[in-house]
Amino acid sequence: MITDILTSNFFELFNVPVAYEVDLEKIQQRHRDLQKAVHPDKFVNASDLEKRISMQQTSLINEAFNTLQQPVARAIYLLKLKNVDLNLENETTMDMDFLMGQMEMREALSNVSSKDDPLFELEQFSRQIKDTMKNMMKSFSDSYENEKLDDAKEWIRKMQFMQKAKQEVDELSAKIEDELF
Amino acid sequence: MALLQISEPGQTTAPHQHRLAVGIDLGTTNSLVATVRSGDAQTLPDEQGHHLLPSVVRYAETGIEVGEAAVEHAVIDPSNTIVSVKRLMGRAAGDLKSLAESSPYLFSTSESAVPKIHTRSGDVSAVEVSAEILKTLKARAVATLGDDLVGAVITVPAYFDDAQRQATKDAARLAGLNVLRLLNEPTAAAVAYGLDTGQEGIIAIYDLGGGTFDISILRLKQGVFEVLATGGDSALGGDDFDHTIAEWILEQSGSKKVPSASLVRLLKREARSAKEQLAHVDEVNIKVETGDFFWQGSLSRSQMRTLIEPLIKKTIMACRRSLRDADVTTEDVLEVVMVGGSTRTLAVREMVGDFFQREPLVSIDPDKVVAVGAALQADVLAGNKPDDEMLLLDVIPLSLGIETMGGLAEKIIYRNTPIPVAKAQDFTTYKDGQTAMAVHVVQGERELVDDCRSLARFDLRGFPSHVAGAVRIRVTYQVDADGLLTVSAREENSGIEASVDVKPSYGLTDSEIETMLRDSMDHASDDMHSRMLREQQVEAERVVEALDAALKKDGDELLSDEERNNIAQARVQLLEAKAGDDAESIKAAIKTLESACADYVARRMNSNIRNAMQGHSINEYAGKDQE
Numbered sequence: 132m133i134t135d136i137l138t139s140n141f142f143e144l145f146n147v148p149v150a151y152e153v154d155l156e157k158i159q160q161r162h163r164d165l166q167k168a169v170h171p172d173k174f175v176n177a178s179d180l181e182k183r184i185s186m187q188q189t190s191l192i193n194e195a196f197n198t199l200q201q202p203v204a205r206a207i208y209l210l211k212l213k214n215v216d217l218n219l220e221n222e223t224t225m226d227m228d229f230l231m232g233q234m235e236m237r238e239a240l241s242n243v244s245s246k247d248d249p250l251f252e253l254e255q256f257s258r259q260i261k262d263t264m265k266n267m268m269k270s271f272s273d274s275y276e277n278e279k280l281d282d283a284k285e286w287i288r289k290m291q292f293m294q295k296a297k298q299e300v301d302e303l304s305a306k307i308e309d310e311l312f
Numbered sequence: 313m314a315l316l317q318i319s320e321p322g323q324t325t326a327p328h329q330h331r332l333a334v335g336i337d338l339g340t341t342n343s344l345v346a347t348v349r350s351g352d353a354q355t356l357p358d359e360q361g362h363h364l365l366p367s368v369v370r371y372a373e374t375g376i377e378v379g380e381a382a383v384e385h386a387v388i389d390p391s392n393t394i395v396s397v398k399r400l401m402g403r404a405a406g407d408l409k410s411l412a413e414s415s416p417y418l419f420s421t422s423e424s425a426v427p428k429i430h431t432r433s434g435d436v437s438a439v440e441v442s443a444e445i446l447k448t449l450k451a452r453a454v455a456t457l458g459d460d461l462v463g464a465v466i467t468v469p470a471y472f473d474d475a476q477r478q479a480t481k482d483a484a485r486l487a488g489l490n491v492l493r494l495l496n497e498p499t500a501a502a503v504a505y506g507l508d509t510g511q512e513g514i515i516a517i518y519d520l521g522g523g524t525f526d527i528s529i530l531r532l533k534q535g536v537f538e539v540l541a542t543g544g545d546s547a548l549g550g551d552d553f554d555h556t557i558a559e560w561i562l563e564q565s566g567s568k569k570v571p572s573a574s575l576v577r578l579l580k581r582e583a584r585s586a587k588e589q590l591a592h593v594d595e596v597n598i599k600v601e602t603g604d605f606f607w608q609g610s611l612s613r614s615q616m617r618t619l620i621e622p623l624i625k626k627t628i629m630a631c632r633r634s635l636r637d638a639d640v641t642t643e644d645v646l647e648v649v650m651v652g653g654s655t656r657t658l659a660v661r662e663m664v665g666d667f668f669q670r671e672p673l674v675s676i677d678p679d680k681v682v683a684v685g686a687a688l689q690a691d692v693l694a695g696n697k698p699d700d701e702m703l704l705l706d707v708i709p710l711s712l713g714i715e716t717m718g719g720l721a722e723k724i725i726y727r728n729t730p731i732p733v734a735k736a737q738d739f740t741t742y743k744d745g746q747t748a749m750a751v752h753v754v755q756g757e758r759e760l761v762d763d764c765r766s767l768a769r770f771d772l773r774g775f776p777s778h779v780a781g782a783v784r785i786r787v788t789y790q791v792d793a794d795g796l797l798t799v800s801a802r803e804e805n806s807g808i809e810a811s812v813d814v815k816p817s818y819g820l821t822d823s824e825i826e827t828m829l830r831d832s833m834d835h836a837s838d839d840m841h842s843r844m845l846r847e848q849q850v851e852a853e854r855v856v857e858a859l860d861a862a863l864k865k866d867g868d869e870l871l872s873d874e875e876r877n878n879i880a881q882a883r884v885q886l887l888e889a890k891a892g893d894d895a896e897s898i899k900a901a902i903k904t905l906e907s908a909c910a911d912y913v914a915r916r917m918n919s920n921i922r923n924a925m926q927g928h929s930i931n932e933y934a935g936k937d938q939e
Contacts (some may be wrong), residue, residue: 163533167703167916168924171732175693176491178855180906184917186792190734197729258738305633 140212141195151201151209151272162196168237202264203290206271210287215280225288233292240299244307253304260297264290333492334453334692335500335686338442338466338551340398341522341653342369345449346687347457351688353504355680356456364679365452369394369444371431376666378448387581391417392431396523396551397445400438401483402475402764403427426824439483447485455476465492465690467682469524470496470542471709473755473769474797477478481794492693494794497521498528499539499704500685501651504676506883507532510701513646514540514638518664518672519682520627521652523549527631529638529645539707541629541637541728550587550654553620557583557611560619561600565607569796578602586611591656617659624663631667635730648672653679706731708791715752715761724789727757734790738804739772741783748773751787767797775803841895848898852890855902856883859909862916870915882908900938 142149143162167173169192174185197203207217240256243249267290274282335353337344342364355363362380370382370393377385386393394417404427417429428435446466453461466489468480477494484491498517502508507515512533519526526544558579562571571579582600589596595612622687635641650672654660664672676684692702707728713721714737724735739749749772756764775783784804791797802809859879880886882905889901 163703163705164707165921165924168920170703170705172493172693172703176577176695176854176858177904178858178913180910180913181917184914186732186790187734188917189793190732190790190922193730193733194735215747305636308632 141198141208144192144195145199147199149209149212151206151268151275153205155200158196158199159234162192165192202268203287206268206275206283206287206290209275210283213280215284217284226285229289229292233296236296240296240303243303249306250304253300253307256300257297257304260293260300260301264293264297267293319560330696331694332457332460333462333687333690333696334449334457335495335683335688335690336446336449336464336489337497337500337683338398338445338468339367339485339521339682339688340524341367341551342679343445343449344455344683346680346683347453348687348691353684353691355683355687356452358452361562365445365448367395367397367445369397369441371433371436373432376433376444378444387574390577391434394429394431394436394441397438397441399523399547400427400429401442402473402477402479403438405602405637439479439486442483443486446483446489450487450489461490462694463492463690465493465495465498465500465686465693466491467495467500467686469519469526469544469546470498470528470539471544471546472795473525473710473765474795475545475755475765477795478601480759481796491794492690494509494796495686495689495704496526496528496539496542496706497682498526498542498649499530499706500650500682500689501649502530502532502685503688503702503704505647505649505673505683507647507649511646514640514644516631516635516648516668517651517873518627518631518648518655519544519651520654520660521549522551522654523547525627525630526651526847527548527627527634529634529640531638533821538705538730538775539728540640541634542707542709543634543637545626545630548626549622550584550652552623553587553654553657554580554583556619556623557587557616560611561598561607561609564609565600565605567605567607571605572603575602575605587616587657590616592657613658617748620659621663624660627660628663628667631664642668645670649681650674650914651678651681656824706795707796710755710765711757712767712789712791712797713754713756713764715754719761720759721754721756721761721764724790731791732793736786736788736790739785739787740781741775741778742780744779745777746780747775749785749798753789753797768799770799772801775808776806778872788835806844844895845893845898848892848895848902852886852898852902856886856904859883859905862912866916866919870919871912877911879905879908879912 140149144165146156147153147157147161166189169185169188171182171185171189174181177185198208210217236256243252243256246252267286271283271286271290274280274286332347334345334356337346344355344363344365346353357363358365358379360380365379366383367383368379368386370377370385371390372385372389372392377470382393386395419427419429426437426439428437429441450464452509464484466480466484468477472480480494481491498519501517501519502515513531515530515532517526517528517530519528524544524546525548526542528539528543529541531538531540559575561579561583579600582598586596586598590611590613593613595610597608597610599608600606635645645668648664648668648670650661652665655664655672655674655678661672661674689702689704691697708725708731709727711727712725713723716722724737739751741749750769751772752761752769753767754761754764755767758764772785772787775785779859782805785801786804787799787801789797789799800809815889863871863876863879871879882901886898886901886905889898892898
């Protein structure tokens with residue numbers, strides 16, 4: 132049985148306004164405070180039921196924490212609260228310029244190992260992705276605040292692309308660093 | 313899991329009474345047990361005064377030998393003497409192929425998914441061998457502290473996967489130990505250094521033991537530990553240093569013959585001794601003489617460094633990766649804690665110091681530091697420090713995923729997610745009339761299922777027959793605070809719980825463990841019966857005590873008269889059942905009482921969270937005033 136407070140939304144649970152911009156420091160603080168109250172370590176000698184509830188509560192708090200912390204997960208969650216169906220995989224229409232840009236970047240990435248200073252190049256990619264991501268987050272936030280939810284959806288899909296690209300850059304950096312060492 | 317609770321009936325569990333709990337470092341090379349006495353955590357020695365118990369088990373003609381006795385016979389009886397069994401924990405036969413070629417054991421081809429080692433006492437699994445080590449440590453604790461141990465915190469390498477953690481817990485169950493928590497070794501080390509009090513920032517724990525390497529990046533803030541990232545290598549440690557040096561000796565000797573198992577062991581022993589001496593002297597003389605093998609020579613500290621440098625570099629690489637995972641740099645790291653006997657090797661300390669650009673902490677004996685930390689945590693979990701703010705927040709070390717079309721692994725829970733954590737996933741049928749579905753859970757970071765570790769396969773069965781896509785099955789993956797996975801499934805439209813048959817890919821099934829438990833009982837079934845009864849009586853006592861304490865605190869506030877009466881009735885029934893001699897009816901009465909309390913407990917847990925949230929807003933204002 133999950134208690135009513137946990138059926139409230141993640142923003143309420145963490146006592147922050149329902150908005151895309153969040154105070155990460157405050158969320159981390161709240162995460163620790165909530166954990167201190169509900170974590171299974173506090174219920175080692177309790178009944179099985181309490182242990183189970185403790186595990187469920189902690190799991191939910193952790194899920195909320197993860198969702199609020201991550202830019203894309205947080206955006207998806209906000210749209211879910213608005214009952215927007217995010218059937219992201221099934222949507223195929225997409226900004227052509229954006230897709231072309233993505234393809235160019237992938238191609239540049241695949242050539243990076245042959246460059247003189249691949250780590251420097253990857254550093255550049257990283258920075259570029261970070262900046263783009265920042266702008267996208269801002270754009271999502273604006274669309275969301277202005278109730279332009281279709282636009283907001285589009286921004287989520289673009290952010291997912293960037294997230295994947297970031298992951299690839301990180302993996303490539305790790306691989307090249309290990310080889311250099 | 314009260315199957316083997318060790319508490320005796322009649323024991324009082326009043327909150328003010330000190331409850332005995334131990335911390336156990338179940339190591340690859342050595343194991344230790346420690347406890348908190350008069351506020352001080354100490355490792356416990358055996359009768360000869362040795363604190364370290366070599367993790368070596370020998371199946372001798374006369375019985376089972378554990379520790380020094382087994383080590384002494386390792387050279388003459390290698391195939392019945394199991395060393396470094398931790399490496400085999402939670403492993404499948406396939407994983408062991410490379411190991412089997414270089415080890416003296418005969419792995420038997422058994423029906424079980426768990427590989428078994430053939431000894432003169434029959435085939436044994438790694439879980440059973442580890443249980444022997446734990447039994448020895450438990451006996452040591454009981455001899456020193458008395459028989460009323462409430463449980464143990466057992467440490468595991470931070471990135472042990474689900475199968476390895478489960479195997480460790482199974483071993484404890486076989487040894488009759490109540491596991492309070494599985495704790496990551498590096499986290500235990502941080503606790504031992506008391507880094508939870510005062511200091512705030514990023515801590516790196518470098519743990520190079522006999523057979524495993526762990527690097528953990530922890531963040532300490534306001535008395536709370538968070539594991540930001542973990543990494544390492546489950547097959548790298550001081551044993552490999554010994555192996556490398558042993559190979560060097562063999563090479564120097566010019567011997568062309570394939571060395572016998574006993575010569576390999578002797579060489580490794582000499583290599584180890586040379587390595588240990590080189591922590592204090594610049595050069596050491598080595599002499600190996602046995603049968604038709606003879607070699608004499610010297611090894612300098614710098615020569616040794618050249619030999620083992622590639623191995624240390626591998627650990628530094630893992631350090632770098634973990635820093636990146638944690639999104640911090642070496643400049644952010646406040647302290648580096650050295651753990652594990654292999655950090656006595658000077659080359660290790662130097663290279664680690666160079667990498668992190670600071671002197672690592674070495675003041676606590678690196679062999680004992682993990683057990684000491686585990687004992688401190690066991691003391692907290694046993695309830696001896698109710699006001700203690702210490703809380704260890706842990707993460708899952710490796711991503712959990714399921715197999716999808718084309719042999720790809722789809723991640724469900726990403727690594728470094730705080731645990732406990734639950735994730736639900738919806739499936740639908742793809743054929744008309746389909747009533748079953750197979751799910752394959754894997755753990756690891758790679759994209760292909762074949763490159764990940766297979767954890768379990770299960771079949772979801774018994775959902776209603778409909779057209780394709782009309783059946784929706786929600787599968788929930790729950791990872792508990794020990795990092796262990798359980799799976800449940802239900803059909804969403806009908807609410808039917810689909811049955812889940814979990815077949816652990818490498819683990820022991822519950823029935824296998826039951827069989828081992830029965831086999832290991834020296835007593836007749838009468839004893840088994842009275843043991844079960846005692847356990848249920850103790851459990852009943854615990855439940856009633858906890859309930860009474862809760863009612864006293866907030867029963868008036870949270871319960872209606874009717875609810876209170878129902879609970880009181882169930883409580884009386886439980887006490888009556890407890891006075892009888894039927895374990896099953898006590899068990900049933902506990903269940904009844906617990907379900908009568910369900911709403912009450914939920915309300916308490918709810919107000920618990922509410923208080924936490926309110927408490928925080930007060931702190932927040934106080935904080936603002938200070939600024």
